[in-house]
Amino acid sequence: MSTESVTTQLPPAQEASLKKLTLIWVLTMLALFPILALLGGLMRSAQANLVTNLPADRFYSFMTLHGVGMVGTWFVAAMAGAVFCLRRYVAVSVKVNWIAYFGTLLGVVLLLACTLIGKYGAGWYFLYPLPFKAMGAWEGWATATFFATLGVLGVSWTLWSLDLVRAIAVKYPLSAALGWDCIRGKKDAQEVPPSVLISLVATLANLVGLVTAVVLLVLLAIEHLGGGTPNDALLLKNLTFLFGHLLVNITLYFGVAMVYELLPAYTGRAWKNNKLIAIAWNIVLLLVILAYFHHLYMDFVQLRWMQLVGQISSYMSAIPAAVMSIFGALANLYRSKMRWTMASSLLFLGVLGWTIGGIGAVIDSTVAVNLLFHNTLWVPAHFHTYFLMGLTLMVLGGCFHIAEALSGEIEKKWLSKLVLVLMCVGGYGFLLMFYISGADSVPRRYASYSPDIAQGIIHAKIATAFVAVFLVGLLIYIWETGRRCVRAFRAV
Secondary structure, eight states: OOOOOOOOSSOHHHHHHHHHHHHHHHHHHHHHHHHHHHHHHHHHHHHTTSOOOOOHHHHHHHHHHHHHHHHHHHHHHHHHHHHHHHTTTSOOOHHHHHHHHHHHHHHHHHHHIIIIISOOOSOTTOOTTGGGOOTTSSOHHHHHHHHHHHHHHHHHHHHHHHHHHHHHHHHSOHHHHTTHHHHHTOTTOOOOOHHHHHHHHHHHHHHHHHHHHHHHHHHHHHHHHSOOOOOOHHHHHHHHHHHHHHHHHHHHHHHHHHHHHHTHHHHOOOOOOOHHHHHHHHHHHHHTTTGGGGGGTTOTTSOHHHHHHHHHHHHHHHHHHHHHHHHHHHHHHTTSOOOOOHHHHHHHHHHHHHHHHHHHHHHHTSHHHHHHHTTBTHHHHHHHHHIIIIIHHHHHHHHHHHHHHHHOOOOOHHHHHHHHHHHHHHHHHHHHHHHHHHHTTOBSSOSSOOGGGHHHHHHHHHHHHHHHHHHHHHHHHHHHHHHHHHHHHHHO
């Protein structure tokens, strides 16, 4: 029987349905992640000349599937985990959550079709007008299917996000949920858990990004279906990176919300909201929307003030969220009777990875540095760090916590230690090769390296070995978590 007993805002039948859906989300993530990780390993193997029969067009279709697939997988996994935690405080709609799941599945099918069958390979960033200039590398229908993928996922996730905002607004006035009452020092202010505040900030920012995506898709549709005049490439690039940058960042924030909610279960200390936390995350809500400008430093026609806003916002949006969360986690841990388990270790290591990747991102968001690093492997180095060893570990920790709690099956300590060692050694070894390559001016997005950048081949070979180490640890984790999910599903 399930050992997971917390106060919930849902009726028993809906509570059971949400638990089952959460377990399905976890199993879906456990199925998609290793496939997408293997694609990443295959691409690094091709760059290392260990795989010599991977054509360039297939490399870029794999790169597109890997990029879009990973971001989408971790977005839904992080949001599903956050929603599961928030059910203690708010009554989400289980029906809307199911709609989001089936909409995501449809999006996955469309993405697989356009990349694996249609060979669409313009990248997740689909910079205009590249998707429409295939030059025979992919089919025209593949481009249409890719944008249909974005449309289906966008509609599903918008409904999901709106429902979460609705659920929070029903329980708390939005001013209170955003911590404004706490900031003003209102004496009778309703206590709002930090996970609710962070999730609301993430969801509101997400809605801005999704609306931006709608505008982008409409502009593209008007041009290519209505026979309109060509769009402005710089405008579309701004819209693309506003949407993409927000999606990646709010995915991280949902992971952080899980850390705020779950880590106290292992330290035995409450992690309550306060004025500093509220101020920090309100600053993040404002500045994260403006920080995307750092992706366009190379666009010399971009207005100068936008570039300045990009650098300032990139610095200022990173500091409040990271500093409050990092020091908050350390304070919650300090002199506590911490239970070091698979789940708690992954949650803590995820905060560490987020910190390291964030430092790399801030370095790259400095204009003077970006001039040198922008088109090198330093860029995938920093975003793989805060995604792979940051967000991914946070979500994997949350998923193991959920699976263990609902199944009642206790972990094997020695096996957990083995998983943690393999994933950390493999993950950071893989990332280190990206950083060294970036500092060595090895370009990104190359399917293969010519002799004059032979250092990229050597680094890719070493990285491939570390990928194998990481995958061994991941497969053990998947087995341990997956069988607990199956057992829990039968017990719920």
